[in-house]
Amino acid sequence: MNVFIRPFHLFVPLCFSLASQHAAGADWTYHGAHGPTHWGMLGSELCAQGAQQSPIDVELKKVHPLRGSASDLNISYGATSLDVVNNGHSIQANVGEGETVTFKGREYRLVQFHFHTPSEHRIEHVSYPMEMHLVNQGPDGRLLVIGLMVKEGQNNRELAALWKHLPEREGQAVTMRAKDAPDLGSLLPAASHHVFYKGSLTTPPCTEGVQWVLFEQPIELSKAQIRKIRQLFPDNHRPAQPLNEREVDED
Numbered sequence: 001m002n003v004f005i006r007p008f009h010l011f012v013p014l015c016f017s018l019a020s021q022h023a024a025g026a027d028w029t030y031h032g033a034h035g036p037t038h039w040g041m042l043g044s045e046l047c048a049q050g051a052q053q054s055p056i057d058v059e060l061k062k063v064h065p066l067r068g069s070a071s072d073l074n075i076s077y078g079a080t081s082l083d084v085v086n087n088g089h090s091i092q093a094n095v096g097e098g099e100t101v102t103f104k105g106r107e108y109r110l111v112q113f114h115f116h117t118p119s120e121h122r123i124e125h126v127s128y129p130m131e132m133h134l135v136n137q138g139p140d141g142r143l144l145v146i147g148l149m150v151k152e153g154q155n156n157r158e159l160a161a162l163w164k165h166l167p168e169r170e171g172q173a174v175t176m177r178a179k180d181a182p183d184l185g186s187l188l189p190a191a192s193h194h195v196f197y198k199g200s201l202t203t204p205p206c207t208e209g210v211q212w213v214l215f216e217q218p219i220e221l222s223k224a225q226i227r228k229i230r231q232l233f234p235d236n237h238r239p240a241q242p243l244n245e246r247e248v249d250e251d
Contacts, residue, residue, distance in 0.1 A: 027042070028042055028044070028203070028204045030089075030235055030236050030237070030238075031235070036238045036239060039204050039206065042204065043204075043205075044204035044205040044206055046200065046205060046206040046207065046208060047204055047205070047206035050200055050206055050208050051208075051244050051245075052198055052199055052200060052208045052209075052244070052246060053199065053200045053206060053208070053241035053242070054120070054121075054199030054200045054201070054202050054210065054212060054238075054241060055119075055120035055121040055122070055147075055199070055202055055237075055238060055239075055240055055241065056121060056122075056197065056199065056240055056241060056243050056246075056248075057121070057122040057125055057240040057243075058121060058122065058123050058124070058195050058214065058248060059124060059125075060123070060124060060195075060216075060250070062248065063195060063248045063249060063250040064247055064248065064249050064250070065249070065250060065251075066196060066249040066250060066251045072103060072104050072251075073101070073102070073103050073194060073213065073251070074101070074102040074103075075100075075101050075146070075185070075188065076099065076100045076101070076102075076185070077099045077100075077101075077110065077134075077183075077184035077185040077187075077188065078098070078099065078183055078184065078185050079178050079179070079181050079182065079183040079184070080095055080096040080097070080098055080099055080178050080181060080184075081095075081096035081175070081176065081177055081178045081181060082094065082095060082096070082162070082175070082176040082181045083173055083174075083175055084162065084165070084166070084167060084173065084174045084175075084176060085167065085172075085173045085174075086166075086167040086168065086169060086170050086171065086172050086173075086232070087170070088170040088171075089203065089233075089236060090114040090115055090116065090233060090236055091114060091115055091166055091167070091229065091232065091233075092112055092113070092114040093112060093113050093114070093162070094111065094112045095110050095111055095112055095113065096178065097109075099184065100136075101136045101144055101146070101213075103144055103211065103213070106138055106142070107138065107139075108136035108137055108138045108142075108143075108144045109136060109137055109138075110134055110135070110136050110184075111135055111136065111137050112134075112135050113132060113133060113134040113135065113184075114132075114133055114135075115130060115131070115132055115133075115229055115233075116130065116131045116132075116133070116202075116236050116237045117129060117130045117131075117226070117229050117230050117233060117234070117235065117236060117237065118130065118131075118235070118237055119131035119149055119150070119237065120147075120202050120237045120238055120240075121147055121149070121214055121240070122240055123149065123214075123216065128149040128150055128151055128218060129150055129151065129152055129221075129226050130149075130150035130221065130226055130229060131147055131148065131149055131150060131237070132147070132148040132150060132219070133145050133146070133147055133148075133202075134146040134148070134184070142209065142211070143201075143209070143210045143211065144210070144211040144212075144213060145210055145211070145212055145213070146213045146214075146215070147212060147213070147214040147215065148187075148188070148189075148215050148218070148219050149214075149215065149218035149219070150218055150219055150220070150221050150226070151218040151219075151220055151221075152220070152221065152222070152223050152226060153220030153221070153222070154220050154222060155221075155222040155224075155225065156187075156219065156220060156221045156222065156225060158182040158183055158184075158186055158187045159182050159187070159221065159225065160225075161176070161180055161181070161182065162176065162181070162182055163225055163228060166228065166229075166232065168232060187219060188215070188219075189215055189217040189218075189219060191217070192215045192216050192217035193216045193217075193250055193251055194213050194214065194215060194216065194250065194251050195212075195213070195214040195216060195248060195249070195250050196211070196212065196213055196214075196248070196249040196250070196251070197212050197246055197247070197248045197249065198210070198211060198212070198246060199212045199246075202237075202238045203238070216250075
């Protein structure tokens with residue numbers, strides 16, 4: 001495997017303002033005076049004032065059956081080249097061309113994925129050790145984010161090669177060719193119900209209007225794989241936000 005490591009300042013990131021981990025809020029963190037409860041005072045007012053914020057605690061007994069058919073959601077992921085960056089908030093993999101999601105007739109292109117520990121969303125009040133977010137963007141800039149809960153279990157073979165080369169220092173970037181990168185289609189649970197709701201980015205600027213798709217069936221990573229992420233980011237999750245009057249659907 002050929003893996004190329006370079007400083008982050010030489011990497012030109014994908015330019016889409018809504019999904020960037022550095023989209024707004026200078027010096028925001030996950031702890032202390034610049035942590036989630038203070039994001040609204042750091043130039044990202046929606047983080048404190050928004051009525052459709054993410055993540056949420058999903059209560060399955062309160063969800064509504066999705067109006068439509070299973071074909072409303074079509075995910076076409078495979079293996080593609082990656083630029084993997086330690087951006088100081090998470091490990092983020094910027095994705096090459098060709099991976100798409102179609103939901104209710106609207107197509108989105110996968111632009112990046114990243115990880116949170118512990119999980120940001122809760123299912124029936126239960127938090128998972130990790131959560132993976134796959135951020136997709138439409139031609140009009142609208143976002144659809146797929147959330148995968150991660151439980152401790154077997155070693156995840158699809159992510160094994162990536163895990164060997166996680167950039168450990170902030171600003172470090174690693175390039176992976178498609179033949180060495182994870183097959184994201186194989187990573188997704190083969191059979192799972194999905195939860196759908198309208199929310200926001202879970203980092204500043206907490207922009208709303210994001211379509212969320214949560215897989216109810218978690219994926220598995222080994223204890224060692226989870227520990228490796230936690231060594232880099234011991235806690236990089238935003239707590240659950242009020243649901244308010246939003247409807248949560250399930251297929």
